[in-house]
Amino acid sequence: MASRTTISDLPDEVLDQVLHYLSPKQTILNFQRASKRFARLSEEPLLWRYYCRTEFKYWDAKHRIKQKFDGDAGDVEWKKLYIHRKQIDIRTSELLDSILSQQIGRIEKAKDISEFGYDAKDTLLRNCQAEMHRDDVLARRCV
Numbered sequence: 001m002a003s004r005t006t007i008s009d010l011p012d013e014v015l016d017q018v019l020h021y022l023s024p025k026q027t028i029l030n031f032q033r034a035s036k037r038f039a040r041l042s043e044e045p046l047l048w049r050y051y052c053r054t055e056f057k058y059w060d061a062k063h064r065i066k067q068k069f070d071g072d073a074g075d076v077e078w079k080k081l082y083i084h085r086k087q088i089d090i091r092t093s094e095l096l097d098s099i100l101s102q103q104i105g106r107i108e109k110a111k112d113i114s115e116f117g118y119d120a121k122d123t124l125l126r127n128c129q130a131e132m133h134r135d136d137v138l139a140r141r142c143v
Helices: 012-019 024-034 036-042 045-055 065-070 078-101 106-114 117-128 137-142
Strands: none
Touching: 012 036, 012 045, 024 036, 024 045, 045 065, 045 078, 078 106, 078 117, 106 117
16 A cells, blocks of 8 residues: 655645745644644744735835845744734724724724834725725725
């Protein structure tokens, strides 16, 4: 009987390429939990720099992102930076949803979004391109 080949049989270099096709969420929730080896591969700075580069187009100046992208990947905690940006993305979405659904506190919520600076721009632009089937499509496109 022939032995079965599994993903674990692949060399690290191939698995590294596979990770670039997974979303960061899939990497964290699925791949890195499969084994110690996969967890180690999931922590590679080059992978998280790739996720930062592909998922977020706009960055606030405080990150000095151009210098970070141009520098050595090992000099930056890319996963930590990605998680920080993702949290801003989530919080911006929550605040925007709240602004559109409630009349109370809109100015304060808008101020909170503005304090994120350019880190909120990706989220806001995504909402400006809301799909037509949404009940609040006009509000999202005019924010």
